[in-house]
Amino acid sequence: MSSSSSIGEDGSKNVEKKAVPRSLGKAERKNARKVSKMKQVVSKQVGVQMSDEPCSEWLIVWGFGASTGTTKNDILDYLKPRPVAVRLFVDQAYVFVRCSSLEDAALLKSKYHGREYDERQTLYVGFVEKYEVIPEEDIRYLAPFNVGLPEGLSLYPEFVTPEEEDCLIKNLFVDTSAVSSLRKRTVQHFGYEFRYGTNDVDPRSPLPNKIPDYVLPTVSKMISTGAAPAEPDQLTVNQYMPGQGIPPHCDTHSCFEGPIISLSLGSDTVMDFRQANSVSSVILPARSLLVMDGASRYGWTHGITPRKWDVVPDKHNGGITMLGRALRISLTFRRLKRGKVGCHCDFPNLCDTQKGKITDDNASVLENDLVHKVYENIAAHFTETRHKPWPKVREFVENLKPGDRMLDVGCANGKYFRINNDILEVGMDMSTGLLEKCLEKGNEVVRANALSLPFKDDHFESVISIAVLHHIATKERRQRFIEEIMRVLTPGGLGLIYVWAKDQNLEKTQSTWSERQQERNFYNPPGSCVDQVSDYLFLPIHDRDEEFPQNDMLVPWVNHQEKQNTVHHRYYHVFNKGELEELITDLEPAPKILDSYYEQGNWVVKFQKQGNS
Amino acid sequence: MKLFTHNMLTSKMIKNVKVGYPLKLHAAEVKVTPSEFRSTYVSRMLPKIDWGVLYEATQSIGQAEAIPQSLADDYEKNEDFLRKAHHALFEIEVINGEMICPETGRKFPIKDGIPNMLVNEDEVN
Numbered sequence: 001m002s003s004s005s006s007i008g009e010d011g012s013k014n015v016e017k018k019a020v021p022r023s024l025g026k027a028e029r030k031n032a033r034k035v036s037k038m039k040q041v042v043s044k045q046v047g048v049q050m051s052d053e054p055c056s057e058w059l060i061v062w063g064f065g066a067s068t069g070t071t072k073n074d075i076l077d078y079l080k081p082r083p084v085a086v087r088l089f090v091d092q093a094y095v096f097v098r099c100s101s102l103e104d105a106a107l108l109k110s111k112y113h114g115r116e117y118d119e120r121q122t123l124y125v126g127f128v129e130k131y132e133v134i135p136e137e138d139i140r141y142l143a144p145f146n147v148g149l150p151e152g153l154s155l156y157p158e159f160v161t162p163e164e165e166d167c168l169i170k171n172l173f174v175d176t177s178a179v180s181s182l183r184k185r186t187v188q189h190f191g192y193e194f195r196y197g198t199n200d201v202d203p204r205s206p207l208p209n210k211i212p213d214y215v216l217p218t219v220s221k222m223i224s225t226g227a228a229p230a231e232p233d234q235l236t237v238n239q240y241m242p243g244q245g246i247p248p249h250c251d252t253h254s255c256f257e258g259p260i261i262s263l264s265l266g267s268d269t270v271m272d273f274r275q276a277n278s279v280s281s282v283i284l285p286a287r288s289l290l291v292m293d294g295a296s297r298y299g300w301t302h303g304i305t306p307r308k309w310d311v312v313p314d315k316h317n318g319g320i321t322m323l324g325r326a327l328r329i330s331l332t333f334r335r336l337k338r339g340k341v342g343c344h345c346d347f348p349n350l351c352d353t354q355k356g357k358i359t360d361d362n363a364s365v366l367e368n369d370l371v372h373k374v375y376e377n378i379a380a381h382f383t384e385t386r387h388k389p390w391p392k393v394r395e396f397v398e399n400l401k402p403g404d405r406m407l408d409v410g411c412a413n414g415k416y417f418r419i420n421n422d423i424l425e426v427g428m429d430m431s432t433g434l435l436e437k438c439l440e441k442g443n444e445v446v447r448a449n450a451l452s453l454p455f456k457d458d459h460f461e462s463v464i465s466i467a468v469l470h471h472i473a474t475k476e477r478r479q480r481f482i483e484e485i486m487r488v489l490t491p492g493g494l495g496l497i498y499v500w501a502k503d504q505n506l507e508k509t510q511s512t513w514s515e516r517q518q519e520r521n522f523y524n525p526p527g528s529c530v531d532q533v534s535d536y537l538f539l540p541i542h543d544r545d546e547e548f549p550q551n552d553m554l555v556p557w558v559n560h561q562e563k564q565n566t567v568h569h570r571y572y573h574v575f576n577k578g579e580l581e582e583l584i585t586d587l588e589p590a591p592k593i594l595d596s597y598y599e600q601g602n603w604v605v606k607f608q609k610q611g612n613s
Numbered sequence: 614m615k616l617f618t619h620n621m622l623t624s625k626m627i628k629n630v631k632v633g634y635p636l637k638l639h640a641a642e643v644k645v646t647p648s649e650f651r652s653t654y655v656s657r658m659l660p661k662i663d664w665g666v667l668y669e670a671t672q673s674i675g676q677a678e679a680i681p682q683s684l685a686d687d688y689e690k691n692e693d694f695l696r697k698a699h700h701a702l703f704e705i706e707v708i709n710g711e712m713i714c715p716e717t718g719r720k721f722p723i724k725d726g727i728p729n730m731l732v733n734e735d736e737v738n
């Protein structure tokens with residue numbers, strides 16, 4: 001949940017702590033702190049000023065709201081005397097309610113402030129000054145539902161009967177031999193295995209399990225109704241628990257014919273279609289059939305945000321309401337392309353045949369957009385999560401000789417500094433935000449690009465670069481990165497480079513990176529937004545529960561410090577086994593490799609520049 | 614930015630720049646922060662410092678009295694000299710100012726203690 005939509009324990013760190021008189025009891029102090037935090041947040045987000053004195057019929061109630069799963073009716077039924085209006089906010093844990101009189105407002109406040117709702121959520125109530133700024137309608141937050149369907153998308157409601165639905169659900173997942181164990185959701189493939197990440201199949205490896213008999217009546221109906229132009233030969237069955245979803249993706253153009261067809265069983269859900277800056281959210285009711293063809297198939301990505309309920313337009317009362325999710329099973333039908341390979345659609349950004357590639361021409365722009373800008377945006381949050389040095393880097397730094405000079409290429413907040421007091425340290429990075437954090441700790445920093453180090457030749461007895469080189473977008477640039485390090489090293493000087501491995505699970509224990517991801521593996525709250533990656537749609541977004549399917553990927557960073565839990569995408573080139581070592585040994589003259597190993601999801605090479613020190 | 618850092622910076626990455634060293638230093642704001650003096654640490658560093666460049670740097674930012682013009686021959690045993698060197702290298706800090714490439718005149722700003730040595734891709738070799 002975003003820090004702004006909750007007044008949870010994270011709020012206790014805030015400065016207003018000091019403003020709370022010590023004479024109050026512990027619980028009262030906690031309440032006072034929360035109210036104080038609440039005042040700040042609504043003032044910032046909505047421009048509403050709160051007051052302790054009754055000043056209007058409007059109240060703010062914290063603890064109710066779209067992000068806590070309460071509906072408008074829940075709220076109206078619970079509060080006595082019953083308010084006359086409620087305003088919900090899509091991604092917030094507060095609502096505004098209007099009472100019929102000042103007296104009612106005062107009564108509600110005294111009755112419910114500090115009271116627990118539904119044994120899980122404490123309510124906090126305040127009076128609203130300046131209620132004019134409260135939006136007229138909460139519906140304006142539902143823009144993605146009102147943009148209309150992407151071109152080529154058709155939805156057939158009640159495509160199967162409840163009886164057919166039951167029959168399919170009962171039969172699916174009975175034969176466990178076809179079930180794949182994805183950590184995020186259960187998947188079953190028929191005909192061919194659909195490979196997530198690359199979003200394709202290997203046509204040379206058909207599965208022994210064809211589309212099963214109990215699905216065939218549905219297939220026939222698809223053809224007789226004209227929903228499907230030809231018989232599908234590949235079926236993927238996904239089982240989604242509430243809170244699960246699937247990252248935005250586009251089924252590989254060259255691999256499948258259009259359309260892609262998906263049957264929803266068991267529960268309603270919301271699917272988000274994205275194209276450049278547009279988002280179109282579509283409610284997929286249980287038993288409906290979704291047919292993606294034309295632009296919706298080739299030019300938009302589709303995905304399901306992982307969450308337990310969706311905020312959708314309330315068709316009966318107006319405004320918004322919550323659509324709870326239950327166990328949902330989706331059947332996706334595809335037909336493999338035969339004969340000719342390739343695709344000639346009008347959507348080159350998402351087309352594997354025509355798609356953009358990382359080239360010398362766009363690499364620096366890409367690094368700027370998807371690395372430098374991102375670190376600048378997440379600097380404060382990033383630095384909060386980066387304290388503990390990797391043990392082997394620490395050991396490397398500890399073993400440097402007294403009087404050695406060390407350069408940290410991509411030093412970020414400087415977590416490898418001040419380990420060894422007898423050396424001279426300088427850090428460089430692109431991010432001013434991170435350099436400021438490093439400087440605050442008394443370290444010496446320079447803002448520079450690793451591909452053009454502004455240092456003298458043969459200068460540093462050691463250079464470290466931890467988790468930086470994987471942000472460089474072409475092989476030529478990665479070579480140059482290493483050459484620059486080699487140039488500034490003294491002859492005989494030592495280098496240590498860490499990069500992310502494509503294979504994150506080579507060791508039996510999970511890498512700490514994937515563990516960290518799992519800690520964050522709560523559902524994205526409604527209203528999470530995705531940053532600008534429209535120019536880079538050809539780079540797949542990594543799904544944290546899965547292996548890296550290819551080397552060049554976008555890896556999401558969810559910034560919990562931001563108002564809406566913004567998801568920022570960083571570019572990574574994850575390394576194959578031996579790839580880093582090869583980059584280093586390809587240099588002329590080749591440095592001496594002193595050590596080369598895998599550590600917790602990273603490839604590591606320790607090397608020495610030739611010559612006598 | 615401390616003066617030991619200035620001592621290692623170059624503008625050599627700029628196209629057609631041959632040496633790019635030393636960078637001319639101008640300071641709009643200088644801060645002096647006392648730090649722990651360790652004579653062996655300083656004396657280990659001195660052979661790695663371009664003393665002439667350090668001296669010029671102190672001159673150009675109004676710290677003319679900081680250090681003598683030449684490196685003392687006996688610096689290892691000369692505590693007074695080592696203390697001065699320590700002061701110049703590790704205590705004097707340029708908070709705001711700029712550095713200038715000696716060959717092209719390209720300016721590199723120093724802001725809030727951080728020198729910005731970024732160059733555009735089209736400026737480099």
